[in-house]
Amino acid sequence: MKKSTEKNNMKNILLSLLMIITFNCYSQDKIVEIPESELEGFFLAIDTLKQQDEVKTILIFDLESQIRNYEMLSKQDSMILDYRLQQVKLLNEQIKLYDDRLNQVDKWYKKPWVGVVGGVVGTIITIHVIDYSLPK
């Protein structure tokens, strides 16, 4: 009878020990006490960080858009420069055309006074040669 009671006691002790070990192993959730002011400060800091994160995201988006704008401006400047170069080339061609034309037209024998002098001299020579005189 006494032996059986001892056995029972041993069983209980073993069971209790096992239970304590099991609880120790599996009880992860510890209750931590945090002062309210500290918790409030923490949440305020989190809010600040969240808000600043949003502001900075907007800022990054705006700055990226500004980069794109400047890239576009640079592209447009390049295009304008290209057009201006083409204009300069065409105007130079125009100058060359007018220059060539001037070289063709601006000859001494094509000047009006040469024609007048030539006409007068030719008429005088012709009159002299054919001995032209008005009928008397």
Place this chain on the structure above:
Amino acid sequence: MKNIWKIIIAIGGTIAGILAIFASSKNSQSKKEFNNRVKANNDKLDFITGKAAGVEKKKKATKAKIKKTSTKIKSTKSKVKSTKNAKSTVDSFEKKYRKK
């Protein structure tokens, strides 16, 4: 003697007349060609000037956009504040309560 001179003048006059006709036709042809080339060049110039004007207009719009974005960036930048304190609060909280 005078007859010979008369003949020479007549022949010279005829040749001069023919040459004058040829020269005037050649001159008018070269003038036409010159005018055509000048017109073609002017057309090209007009086309390029138009294109450049279009790009100038777009550039003006882009500049306005840049100005608008700059104002927006300025206003957003004014909202940016230092997060040093908030970060230190979070760090100290973490050090204090986070399980190692």
